[in-house]
Amino acid sequence: MRTERLTVVSNEPIGPYRLIRLRRSGLEAGTPGQFFMLEAPGRLLPRPFSLCLAPAGELGFLVDPIGAGTRAIAALAPGDSIRVTGPLGNGFDLSVARPLLVGGGIGIAPFPYLSERLGRPPALLGFRTAHHAEAAALVPNAEVVLDPTLVTDALPDDPGDVLACGPEPMLDALALRVPGAQLACEAPMACGYGACYGCVVPRNGSYLRLCIEGPVLLAGAA
Amino acid sequence: MTIPLLNASGCLDPLAAPDVARSLDVVVTKTITPLPRAGNPPVRIAESEHGMLNSIGLQGPGIDAFDRESVPRLSELGVPVWVSVGGFSADDYALCCARLDGDDRIAAIELNLSCPNVEEAPETAAELVAAARGATSKTLYAKLSPAQWDIAESARAVVAAGADGLSLVNTLRGLALDPVTLRPRLARGAGGYSGPGLRPVALACVHACAEAVDVPIVGMGGVFSGRDAVELAAVGASAVALGTVLFADPLAPARIRAEMEPEVAALGSEGLPGNRARLLSI
Numbered sequence: 001m002r003t004e005r006l007t008v009v010s011n012e013p014i015g016p017y018r019l020i021r022l023r024r025s026g027l028e029a030g031t032p033g034q035f036f037m038l039e040a041p042g043r044l045l046p047r048p049f050s051l052c053l054a055p056a057g058e059l060g061f062l063v064d065p066i067g068a069g070t071r072a073i074a075a076l077a078p079g080d081s082i083r084v085t086g087p088l089g090n091g092f093d094l095s096v097a098r099p100l101l102v103g104g105g106i107g108i109a110p111f112p113y114l115s116e117r118l119g120r121p122p123a124l125l126g127f128r129t130a131h132h133a134e135a136a137a138l139v140p141n142a143e144v145v146l147d148p149t150l151v152t153d154a155l156p157d158d159p160g161d162v163l164a165c166g167p168e169p170m171l172d173a174l175a176l177r178v179p180g181a182q183l184a185c186e187a188p189m190a191c192g193y194g195a196c197y198g199c200v201v202p203r204n205g206s207y208l209r210l211c212i213e214g215p216v217l218l219a220g221a222a
Numbered sequence: 223m224t225i226p227l228l229n230a231s232g233c234l235d236p237l238a239a240p241d242v243a244r245s246l247d248v249v250v251t252k253t254i255t256p257l258p259r260a261g262n263p264p265v266r267i268a269e270s271e272h273g274m275l276n277s278i279g280l281q282g283p284g285i286d287a288f289d290r291e292s293v294p295r296l297s298e299l300g301v302p303v304w305v306s307v308g309g310f311s312a313d314d315y316a317l318c319c320a321r322l323d324g325d326d327r328i329a330a331i332e333l334n335l336s337c338p339n340v341e342e343a344p345e346t347a348a349e350l351v352a353a354a355r356g357a358t359s360k361t362l363y364a365k366l367s368p369a370q371w372d373i374a375e376s377a378r379a380v381v382a383a384g385a386d387g388l389s390l391v392n393t394l395r396g397l398a399l400d401p402v403t404l405r406p407r408l409a410r411g412a413g414g415y416s417g418p419g420l421r422p423v424a425l426a427c428v429h430a431c432a433e434a435v436d437v438p439i440v441g442m443g444g445v446f447s448g449r450d451a452v453e454l455a456a457v458g459a460s461a462v463a464l465g466t467v468l469f470a471d472p473l474a475p476a477r478i479r480a481e482m483e484p485e486v487a488a489l490g491s492e493g494l495p496g497n498r499a500r501l502l503s504i
Contacts, residue, residue, distance in 0.1 A: 001239065003473050044417055045269050045470055069269070085472060188267045190274060191469035194238030197252070197278045198267030206260055207281060212238055 001193055002027055003085040008076045009058060015134030017106065018063045018074040019052065022084065029054035030087025031094070032114035033165075033184050033216045036061070037192040039083040040069035047073065048189045050110035050165070050215070051087065052138070059084075062135065064106040088192050089215050092182050094118060096161035101125075101139070102151050102174060102181075104166030105132060110184060112138045114163065126151040126170070152177060175219035184216045225455050225482060227475050230416075230442045230465030231306035231332060231365070231389075232278065237295055242468065245475040249301050250463070251292070253308040253334045256317050258284035262339060268398040268407040273417025273444065274466055275396050277408045279339045280308055285318050289325075297327035304363070308334040312345045312353035319357040331360050333385075336367030336392040338414045348379035355384030363440065365389035366431075368423045374434035387438040389463070390427045394420060417466040420444040425457055432458020446474075448481025456494045 006022040013019075027036075029051055037046040038061065047069045053060030065074035076082065092110075094117060101111050101123035108125055115121065123142040126149070127133040136142045145154050151166070152173045164174050165184035174181050187199040187210045200207035201214070208214070226247035229236075235252065236243035243249045261281025268275045282288070288305075296303045305328050307318040315333060322328050333354055335347040343350060351364050364380040366373060368391035377388055393414025398407045406412070424443025432439055441459025444466065445451050451462040467474045486494070 001241065001472065003471065039470075043269065044272075044274055044466070083471060188265055190267045190276070190466075191472075193242075193472060194235045195233060195242075196267065196276065196469050197232075197235075197261065197281050198264075198276060200261070200264050200266065200281070202263075207264070 001085060001088065003083060005081045006059070006084045008078050008080045008082070010078055011074075011076055014062065014138065015131050016064070017135055018065065019060055019138075020063055020073065020076055021053070021058050021060045022082075024057050024059050027059065027084060028087060029059060029113070031091030032117050033091030033110050033182075034087035034089050035192065035215060036084050036086030036088065038073055040072040041076070041080075041082065042072050043069045045069070045190050046083070046085070046192070048088075048186075048192055048211075050184065052109045052112050054113050054116075060112075062106065062109040062138070085192060089211055090213070092163050092184070092216050096163070098160030100156075100160050100162050102155070102159075102162050102164040102166070103139075104151060104170045107164075107166030107170070107184070108135055108139060110165055115140050124151050124154055126166070171219075179220040181219040182216050183219050185210055185214050225451055225459075225486070226461040227451070227479060228304070228440060228461055228463040229468060230463040231334060232276075233465040233468050236299055236301070237292065239472065240299055242472050242475070243299050243301055245473075246301060246464075247461070248304055248329070249296070249299065250304045250332055251288075251296070251306050252282055253280050253306040253337065254282055254285055254288045254318060255280055255308050255310075256285050256314050258282065258287065263409045265407060265409050266413075268413070270396065270398045270415065270419075272419035273396075273415050274469075275398050275408060275413035275415055276393070277339045277410045277413035279410070280337060285321050289321060293325065293327055302329040303327065304330045304332050306332045306334050306365070307354070308337060309343060310341060311343050312350050314343070315350050316353040316357040319354045319360070323358040323360060328360065330363060331358065332363040332365055332389055334365050334392070335380075336365055338367070338369075338393055338395040338412070339410065346379070347376055348383040351380045351383040351385050361386045363387040363389045365392055366427070367392050368420070368427050368443070369394055373427045374430040377431040377435045381435045381437055385437065387440065388431055388435070389440045389442065390431055390459075391420070391424045391443050394423065416444065418444040418446060421450060425453060428454055428459050429457035445478070448478050448483070448485055451478055451482055452485040452494070
């Protein structure tokens with residue numbers, strides 16, 4: 001685990017989201033699906049984000065400004081610096097034969113980096129509106145569905161090795177359809193490194209810390 | 223003089239973050255109970271104004287698994303280990319303390335007498351300390367709740383019952399509402415409030431107890447800077463524990479230690495006004 005202050009290189013709109021690029025400094029990019037804790041200026045606690053893009057010398061994060069912390073991060077300007085810890089947790093298992101990326105909304109955040117590492121596999125992405133779907137441009141080979149069509153409606157009969165990230169109902173529906181799917185999960189998190197026991201999810205009759213046992217979990221292990 | 227830094231119990235898993243553990247002078251475990259506990263259902267964490275709420279509910283492996291699996295690994299960190307002990311009756315406290323009593327790998331026991339997120343034992347804090355005292359000769363720190371009218375009276379009672387020191391303070395019970403639905407954000411409703419908002423409360427408690435009893439005090443509550451730590455020492459804390467700040471910044475111990483140095487140096491040979499330099503058993 002490593003913590004450094006990183007400088008903002010750029011902040012651009014992607015549909016309703018913001019793509020924040022930071023100078024990487026001494027931090028590693030890690031495995032797709034791993035996450036970083038980003039300081040939210042003016043807030044007490046940092047916020048967890050999976051890595052979206054990993055160009056040389058940079059770390060890119062896709063931010064949905066929906067709360068006080070994400071709004072503070074979305075408002076960062078080039079030259080600002082924030083404390084960043086990571087990479088944290090367990091990412092996707094990349095040893096898959098027929099990958100299919102399945103994502104919903106801001107859940108597509110880890111896919112640009114994941115797609116690059118997997119050689120641009122097919123992706124199936126669901127969004128609420130066409131404005132949100134502008135983010136699909138970040139993911140190669142993506143098929144997009146819009147509300148009320150769900151990604152599970154468009155899922156092929158033999159989907160192959162599913163790697164997914166998105167809202168909980170989407171992940172729950174996928175877990176039923178595709179046992180063995182890799183699901184990148186999310187939970188409110190204070191520390192990101194196993195200290196607070198805040199981000200637990202129920203598994204096998206006990207609570208797992210998502211930050212160190214996840215955030216990528218196998219469907220069917222519930 | 224230096225002010226030793228600890229972590230507040232429940233705010234660090236030394237085995238998950240050994241580097242953070244080694245940046246402290248003492249590590250304090252998460253509270254251990256006689257039996258394994260799943261803890262409270264999520265949502266367990268919410269940021270609030272000037273602090274945060276937690277409702278973890280003493281999730282833990284129980285004393286048997288802790289003793290078998292965690293203690294050997296904790297002892298390899300090279301940092302003195304205090305074990306936080308909790309329970310739901312005087313017998314629970316006595317059982318855990320008896321199990322740890324002869325173990326040289328454990329430097330001290332902190333009695334969590336004040337978790338705001340679980341049912342309380344029916345006995346008074348002093349009765350729980352007396353039960354623990356009867357079960358171990360180890361150094362015992364009593365961790366008290368700030369939610370009491372006269373904490374000094376409580377401090378006198380637990381010291382009379384055999385506590386060797388005090389840990390001040392635990393969290394205060396608080397509630398946060400979802401901004402849209404106006405329903406509690408934590409699954410269990412209320413939770414323990416920590417962070418900067420707790421700081422003046424902790425200062426008042428340490429100040430009152432340092433006047434009332436003559437034992438070492440570990441001060442804690444919203445410490446985010448070296449100045450905050452020095453203020454707790456100035457009203458009588460012999461050491462300072464870091465809690466919420468560790469969630470925000472894993473590098474906080476080194477930063478706070480560096481910030482304390484010039485603060486203490488600026489006081490000159492007189493030193494800190496309230497610090498009676500009582501040594502901790504570390």
